[in-house]
Amino acid sequence: MENNELLTPIAAFMNHEKADPTRVFLKQPMHGDLIEYRFADALFEIQCMATRLLELPPKSKVAILSLNCAHWVMADLAIMLAGHISVPIYPTASATTLSQILEHSGCRLIFVGKMLDWETKHYLIPGSIQTISMHSEHEGMESWSGITSRYNESDDYPALDIDDMASLIYTSGTTGMPKGVMTSYRCLAEAGILVSDWVELDVKDSFFSYLPLAHAAERVAVEIAAIYCGGVISFVGSMDTFNVDLLTSKATIFLGVPRIWIKFQQAIEAKIPPVVLSILLKIPLFNNLLKAKLLESLGLSDVKIALSGAAALPLETLKWFERLGLPICEAYGMTESFGLSNFNHPDHRTSGSAGRLLPGFELKIADDGEILYKNPCLMMGYYREPELTEQTVKNGFLHTGDTGRVDENGYLWITGRIKDIFKTSKGKYVSPIKIEMELEPRANLDQVCVIGSNLAQPVVLGVIENKPSGSDLTNFESKLEGIRLELNNRLEKNEKLLKWFLVEEVWSTDNDMITPTLKMRRQAIENKYMAQIIKAMASDKSVTWLDT
Incomplete structure (x- = not known):
């Protein structure tokens, strides 16, 4: 044929x-x-x-x-x-x-x-x-x-x-x-x-x-x-039967996106507090049995290769799964190269990186930090878009729009996305992705987005579908403020977060706040809430709830 x-x-x-x-x-x-x-x-x-x-x-x-x-x-x-x-x-x-x-x-x-x-x-x-x-x-x-x-x-x-x-x-x-x-x-x-x-x-x-x-x-x-x-x-029958279907499949290869891996982690921590789990995993003989039981409860006991893509996983989540004996192999690529470029192999990986270049691939970092690569899986071009194709693929190299660096061992580290980087009113540039990765596993929110175009300092927008009440609300807001202050101690001056802004409406494909692959449409989110944020900036509150 x-x-x-x-x-x-x-x-x-x-x-x-x-x-x-x-x-x-x-x-x-x-x-x-x-x-x-x-x-x-x-x-x-x-x-x-x-x-x-x-x-x-x-x-x-x-x-x-x-x-x-x-x-x-x-x-x-x-x-x-x-x-x-x-x-x-x-x-x-x-x-x-x-x-x-x-x-x-x-x-x-x-x-x-x-x-x-x-x-x-x-x-x-x-x-x-x-x-x-x-x-x-x-x-x-x-x-x-x-x-x-x-x-x-x-x-x-x-x-x-x-x-x-x-x-x-x-x-x-x-x-x-x-x-x-x-x-x-x-x-x-x-x-x-x-x-x-x-x-x-x-x-x-x-x-x-x-x-x-x-x-x-x-x-x-x-x-x-x-x-x-x-x-x-x-295949999964429905999201209601996800765990049963995954367990029945006896999958040896499992691909997740950050949100899935974080939900797995949160499901375990909802049953076993992190401090208790950490202690139990240090007990000789018992820890291996516990790891096996926890992975079995998630349907991952047969997995030999755990993959994560679409966006970077928080380092804390990567290390959490490593303690369970399931290292997650992060990969990097774009639709334009059929999702392939760099990959953390199970036998040689560096947590937090996007991995090494796959065989037969070539990568270089442009003067402005943009990642460029060519490989045998590169697209034929954009359909009915010859000019855009010429702008994106130059001299055989795909211009990704992502920024990164390659360390001395050949591992690629993604540092941001050119279109996500914003400028504050002080004229300072901020890359929000690395800040969001620090916040996501700690804040216990459904979604997190750092914005700040034309603001003096960046702010955090968070989604929590079920708003606490009474003393639970006070404790929740206090915890978020503690996370902000602790993180600010480690951020550069221009990156320090000014306030929390919270909403109860989940960002979804239905309201065009995220893409079908769960990536945030940052500009759409900023456009929706910025007017309210500007009005609330004069308040002394460090945590403000916005109307949706």
């Missing part, structure tokens, strides 16, 4: 199916049951669906709008087999973003799967776009089950060129409209082989999928890695 030696994902999948068709590839919780798709089962579904997709013009854009599920992966492989281009869309995408992506990409067909808010999304899909429902029966839509019962394998699947576009991946859009990143089969293949070889994955490995597959990190670390190593992917 391929014109080149390097195998595309669909070819790698078919090789595994040929070698062992009865091995389980996908595990899907469904209405209290666990449905297993063997490689042979999945191939049948993929081929039937690909035959249906052959009715579209060659190299059509085909979107996938769904929470993670077995059909998401099978739809992706069917799109490849039919020679089309997948367009993953976050199931939590706002109405505006969904409409923008469908129009900008020129999608001809969309797969719709598990959704939390289908009733508010379905009317956004133009009637000109064909729609296939992967699960429920919807009026006016073709169904997955109907198609697989009517279609069969075809002899007309096109030959795939390794340098053709395989997927159009839209960035999460922290600073504007999402950009369409053109990703080739070569990129997917290089990434799948590199990840599998680098951490020695094989058919015995088990992956747990719950972070959006529309994000490059989940796509490469779960879907693509599993396809190339021949492992099994287990």
Whole structure:
């Protein structure tokens, strides 16, 4: 099927199916049951669906709008087999973003799967776009089950060129409209082989999928890695069954984002106070049993490689998991390089860093501190944005917009993001990310954001969904003030935090305060609250609650 030696994902999948068709590839919780798709089962579904997709013009854009599920992966492989281009869309995408992506990409067909808010999304899909429902029966839509019962394998699947576009991946859009990143089969293949070889994955490995597959990190670390190593992917049924599903999956590879790892930590500390836990972990013989029980309670007892991406983890959280015997390997990359660049290998890592450069990659730091790199997984360019592509990739190097340094041992340290850095009214620049990393594990807030454009000093915005009352509120505010004062002793003069401002409204994709990958839209947050903050600056209160 391929014109080149390097195998595309669909070819790698078919090789595994040929070698062992009865091995389980996908595990899907469904209405209290666990449905297993063997490689042979999945191939049948993929081929039937690909035959249906052959009715579209060659190299059509085909979107996938769904929470993670077995059909998401099978739809992706069917799109490849039919020679089309997948367009993953976050199931939590706002109405505006969904409409923008469908129009900008020129999608001809969309797969719709598990959704939390289908009733508010379905009317956004133009009637000109064909729609296939992967699960429920919807009026006016073709169904997955109907198609697989009517279609069969075809002899007309096109030959795939390794340098053709395989997927159009839209960035999460922290600073504007999402950009369409053109990703080739070569990129997917290089990434799948590199990840599998680098951490020695094989058919015995088990992956747990719950972070959006529309994000490059989940796509490469779960879907693509599993396809190339021949492992099994287990999916979360719902967030209500997350712990049970994770435990059942016996995952050996687990990818989390900082918020997930911090919630794991908080769940344990809610049952065992940190001081008590620290004492118990120092007791000989007993500590190993305790570590095993705690990891088992989180569903992580079988994990051999724990990964974290999307943003930096607080050092305190990294060290907490190390004490439990589960070192977390942080990685760094961008959608434009399919989420790959630097990685902390389980056998050689430095906590707090983004890790060393992956084999075959090249990195340099510009004079202004910006991180630049080139690698075999680099994008083909931004779709319909040639000028932006030229601005972003120069002389083969991707300009990341992140700032960092490389230490004497080759580890990359992220120091900030150029667009996040703000200037105070005193003309001093502040990088808020490193301050937020200090605050997040200590403040016990749902979300934290440091802002300060045109203020004399930075301030902290915090979200707590359940506001304490009475003496609990007094104690809570006193604790926050203590954290601020202690941290200020270690911050530079221009970084010292002036006040706390708290709100009860959680920042979400629904109110456009965060992206689908849980990254804050800093400018949107600042725009929403700055007027109230300025009014409250004259108050003597160090902790102020704002209206939402």
